[in-house]
Amino acid sequence: DQSAQLDQKLIINVAKAHVWLDQIKKGATFEEIASNEQTTRKLVQQLLNFAFLAPNITREILVGKQPIGLTSTWCMTHDLPMCWKEQRALIAFL
Secondary structure (H helix, E strand, C coil): CCECCCCHHHHHHHHHHHHHHHHHHCCCCHHHHHHHHCCCHHHHHHHHHHHHCCHHHHHHHHCCCCECCCCHHHHHHCCCCCCHHHHHHHHCCC
16 A cells, blocks of 8 residues: 655646646647647647546645556556546556
8 A cells, every 4th residue: 555755757747638638628639739849649649648537546646645556657558447436446456
C-alpha cells in the first residue's frame, strides 16, 4: 500500500490533457494542438486519455497519494478503461 510522492510529470500531463480536451471541445484538431505544443499528434492523443481518469484518481495524483506504479509512462503504455470502476480496479493493483 505504498504511495508515490508528488509526481510533477504526471500532474503536468493531467493538466495538459484537460487543457487540450477543452481546446478540442472548442474545435481544435489533434494536429493543431500538436503544432502549437511542438509535439506529435500521437503524444496529444496519448495524453488526452489522462483527462478521462476517474475524479478520485485525479485527486490522488494531485496530492501525491496515487499508487507508486501509476506514472505517466504507465498510463501511456497501457489501455485505461473508460469506466471509472474498471480504472479503479486496475490501478489498485499498481
